[in-house]
Amino acid sequence: MGQEAHRVCYPxxxxxxxxxxxxxxxxxxxxxxxxxxxxxxxxxxxxxxVATPDLASERLRRATRECLLGVAxxxxxxxxxxxAPHEVAGARTALVYASASSYAAANWTFVTSETExxxxxxxxxxxxxxxxxxxxxxITGPYLTLLSGAxxxxxxxxxxxxxxxxxxxxxVLVLGVETFQECAELYATGRWLLGTPLLxxxxxxxLERHPNLAAVRYRAAxxxxxxxxxxxxxxxxxxxSVYLCTPTAPAGQVAxxxxxxxxxxxxxxxxxxxxxxxxxxxxxIALMLAVTAGQLEDxxxxxxxxxxxxxxxxPELSSQAGH
Amino acid sequence: xxxxxxxQPSDDRIAITGMGVLSPIGQGIExxxxxxxxxxxxxxxxxxxxxxxxxxxxxxxxxxxxxxLGLERPLPACRASQxxxxxxxxxxxxxRLSEAVAAGGRVAVVIGSAxxxxxxxxxxHEQPGDLHALAGAPYDxxxxxxxxxxxxxxxVLTISTACASGATSLGLGADLLRxxxxxxxxxxxxxxxxxxxxxxxxxxxxxxRDEMRPFDRRRKGLLLGxxxxxxxxxxxxxxxxxxxxxxxxxxxxxxxxDGAHITAPDPQGRGLEQSIRLALANAGVRSAEIEFIxxxxxxxxxxxxxxxxxxxxxxxxxxYEVPVNSIKxxxxxxxxxxATLETIMCLLAWRYGQVPxxxxxxxxxxxxxxxxxxxxxxxxxxxxxxxxxxGFGGCNACLVLAxxx
Numbered sequence: 001m002g003q004e005a006h007r008v009c010y011p012x013x014x015x016x017x018x019x020x021x022x023x024x025x026x027x028x029x030x031x032x033x034x035x036x037x038x039x040x041x042x043x044x045x046x047x048x049x050v051a052t053p054d055l056a057s058e059r060l061r062r063a064t065r066e067c068l069l070g071v072a073x074x075x076x077x078x079x080x081x082x083x084a085p086h087e088v089a090g091a092r093t094a095l096v097y098a099s100a101s102s103y104a105a106a107n108w109t110f111v112t113s114e115t116e117x118x119x120x121x122x123x124x125x126x127x128x129x130x131x132x133x134x135x136x137x138x139i140t141g142p143y144l145t146l147l148s149g150a151x152x153x154x155x156x157x158x159x160x161x162x163x164x165x166x167x168x169x170x171x172v173l174v175l176g177v178e179t180f181q182e183c184a185e186l187y188a189t190g191r192w193l194l195g196t197p198l199l200x201x202x203x204x205x206x207l208e209r210h211p212n213l214a215a216v217r218y219r220a221a222x223x224x225x226x227x228x229x230x231x232x233x234x235x236x237x238x239x240x241s242v243y244l245c246t247p248t249a250p251a252g253q254v255a256x257x258x259x260x261x262x263x264x265x266x267x268x269x270x271x272x273x274x275x276x277x278x279x280x281x282x283x284x285i286a287l288m289l290a291v292t293a294g295q296l297e298d299x300x301x302x303x304x305x306x307x308x309x310x311x312x313x314x315p316e317l318s319s320q321a322g323h
Numbered sequence: 324x325x326x327x328x329x330x331q332p333s334d335d336r337i338a339i340t341g342m343g344v345l346s347p348i349g350q351g352i353e354x355x356x357x358x359x360x361x362x363x364x365x366x367x368x369x370x371x372x373x374x375x376x377x378x379x380x381x382x383x384x385x386x387x388x389x390x391x392l393g394l395e396r397p398l399p400a401c402r403a404s405q406x407x408x409x410x411x412x413x414x415x416x417x418x419r420l421s422e423a424v425a426a427g428g429r430v431a432v433v434i435g436s437a438x439x440x441x442x443x444x445x446x447x448h449e450q451p452g453d454l455h456a457l458a459g460a461p462y463d464x465x466x467x468x469x470x471x472x473x474x475x476x477x478x479v480l481t482i483s484t485a486c487a488s489g490a491t492s493l494g495l496g497a498d499l500l501r502x503x504x505x506x507x508x509x510x511x512x513x514x515x516x517x518x519x520x521x522x523x524x525x526x527x528x529x530x531x532r533d534e535m536r537p538f539d540r541r542r543k544g545l546l547l548g549x550x551x552x553x554x555x556x557x558x559x560x561x562x563x564x565x566x567x568x569x570x571x572x573x574x575x576x577x578x579x580x581d582g583a584h585i586t587a588p589d590p591q592g593r594g595l596e597q598s599i600r601l602a603l604a605n606a607g608v609r610s611a612e613i614e615f616i617x618x619x620x621x622x623x624x625x626x627x628x629x630x631x632x633x634x635x636x637x638x639x640x641x642x643y644e645v646p647v648n649s650i651k652x653x654x655x656x657x658x659x660x661x662a663t664l665e666t667i668m669c670l671l672a673w674r675y676g677q678v679p680x681x682x683x684x685x686x687x688x689x690x691x692x693x694x695x696x697x698x699x700x701x702x703x704x705x706x707x708x709x710x711x712x713x714g715f716g717g718c719n720a721c722l723v724l725a726x727x728x
Contacts (some may be wrong), residue, residue: 089582091579091593091597095580100461100463103462104461107441107444107519108444110519110522110523111441111444111445111448111519112448117526121522121523121524121526121527122527122585122586122715122716123585124519124523125437125483125485125714125715125716126462126483127483127484127485127714127715127716127717127718128585128715128716130580130716131580131585131715131716131717131718132585134580134581134582134717135582135583135584135585135717137582138582139580139582140579140580140581140582140593140594140597141579141580141597142577142578142579142580142601143484143578143579143580143594143717143718143719144482144484144491144495144578145482145483145484145716145718146480146481146482147439147461147462147463147481147482147483148463148466148479148480148481148482149461149463149481151480152481155478155480158502159495159498162498162502166605168577168601168605186457189454189457190454190457190458193458218502218504219504220431220477220478220479220504221429221476221477221478222432222470222475222476222477222478222479223474223475223476226476229476305463306467307467307470307471307479308467308470308478308479310478
C-alpha cells in the first residue's frame, strides 16, 4: 500500500456503467430464468426458495446459506463481466451490500436456540455476508452494509455511484441477498408487512465509472406525500420506464395507479407481479432488466418500505447493453 | 482533489450543528463530558436481564432513562428507539432543527447499529402476541421510530458495519448532504445490551473479568456497554445562513474492508489503514496535520496492537507525538454507538481544551508504545482529529474531524 492516499474527487463527475451481473433466485439462475409474464403457478405459494450453492470450499464450511448465496452471486457477476477474481482483489474494488432479511435466519436461530455456540454468533452480524465475499475475493476497498428494508437496494446503487464518481474506487460490486425460508413462520405472522410469494434472491451488479455518461440521480423521501414529492422532481427529461418495487401488492397497486396517472405514456413495471417479492434485491434485478431492454431514455427505479420512498434515475442504459 | 491539498473550501464542509448523548456515564452532553474528564466508570453489574449463566455479568448499562428532556409524547416501547429519541432530541434542540424544518428543510435520518432491533426479537420470542415487538425486530425498526418521532421528510437509512456503524452512518449522512438529498441529517449510532449479545460474546470468550484496559500490557478483552450518540449534520453554508455556530466539522470519512476474517481484525490492519488514508484524502488533510486520535481501543490484545501499528504506518515518526485515547473503559464497548460518542468526545475536547484519559491504564506494552492519554485528563486542544472504528466482518471506518470556530 502506498504512503499517499488515493485521489478523491469532489464534486462527483461523470456517470456509471453496468458492466455485468450475477443472479440466483427461486426461479433459477440468470435473468433468462425469470418468468416473462405474471406467473400463475405461484398463486397460493408463500415462498419461492433458492437452492443453496454447492461451493465445495473448505474455507466456507461454516458459512450460512445467505453467505454462500452472496459468494455465488458475486462469482456469477464476475463471470458475466469477464473479470477474473484477482482483478477485484485489493483496495480499488468496493463492496456495497443491501438486504432486508438475510440476517434474520441466523439471528432468530440464535435467539431461540439452546445450543448456540461460538461459531454461530459471528454469523448473526449482517456484515457476515459481505465479509465472506471480501475474504473470498480479497476485497479491501470501500465497504458498506445497508439494511433499510426494501429501500436498501436503491440506496446501495446510490452509494456505489457516489464511490465511483468521486474516484474512491474503480469498481463496485453491489450485492443484495434476501432469504426467507428459515423464518417462514415469522414472515407468515407478519403477512401484513410483506406480500407473497416471497422470492429468495442473490443479485450482484458490477458497476464501473464511465466519464461520458450522465450522472445517476438519487432521491428519497419519508411520509405520506413521499412518492408525490419524488415524482414532482422528475418531470423534466424523457422517461422510458418506471420499475416499481413495493413490499406488498396493495401498496404496488396504489403507487402504480398514481405513477400511471402522472406518466400515462411510460412503461410501468410492477416487479412483484412478475417475480414475487424480493425486497432489496428487486431494484438490482430491475436494473438488470432495464439494461437488457436497451432503452434509449432514462429509467426510474422506485422502491418503498413503510413510509419511506427512494428512487434512482439511471440515464442512457442503451449504451450499456453491449457490456 | 488530490491528497495533501489544502482543506476543502469552507462552504463545502459538513458542519456538525447539534450533538446528543445517552451513555452509561451520563445522559446529555454535559453529564457525558463530566464523566469522561473525571474518569467516571459506568461499568456495573447488569440488572435488566438474567446473567447467571454468563462468565461476565458486568457492562455499561444505562440504569434509568431520565425524563429531563421534557418529551411531550409517550416513547415507543422499544428500548433502542428510546435511546435514539433521547439523544436525537438533545441534538436537534442544540441545532435548532425545528427552525430549519419550518423553513422548508428536508431532514434525513441515518442510523448505524450492530444489533438493530434484536432486543425486540427477544421480546417477541418471550411474548409472541406483541406485534409491535415483531415489527420493531428488523435492523431498521429503531431508525423508523426515530424518523416518525422527528417527522422526517428526507431519506431514512439504516446501516450496519458492526461496531464501526456509528462512524459509517455519519459518513453516509455527509454523502446525502453533498448529493443534495437532504438539507440536514440526523445521524448517529445506537445499541442496547441484551441477552443475545451478552451470550454471543460470552461464547467467543472475548469479554474480560478484569477491567477494560486499552493499550495496557495486562489487557485481556472488552466489556460491553449500551447507549446512543446522535449528531445533526448540515452544510457549513446552511448552518451559517441559519446563524448556527457549528460544534465542529466532519471533513472526511471512509469505510473499508479487511477481507481477512469473519470476527478478528486483520493483524496487519489493511482495512483500517485504507480507511484512514481514504478519509484523509476525502478531507483533503495531510496525516502531518492530525493533532489527536480517538482510537477504537477495545482492550483486546489483537485490536490495540494492530491499531498502534496502523497509526505508525500512517503518521510515521509523528505517531510518537500525537496523543491517542480510548474512552471505552469508561462505559464499555457501546458497539454501534461507540464511534458517534467518540466523535462527540473529539469535538468536546476541542471546545473545552481537554482530552479525556484512557481509564485503567497502568503498565506499558512494548507493542503499544504511542503517547496514550492516561491517568487524568490532559490539557490540550486538538483541532484536527482522527476517529477510528472497527467491527465484525472486517468492517473499518475512519472520520476526520475539525473543531468549530
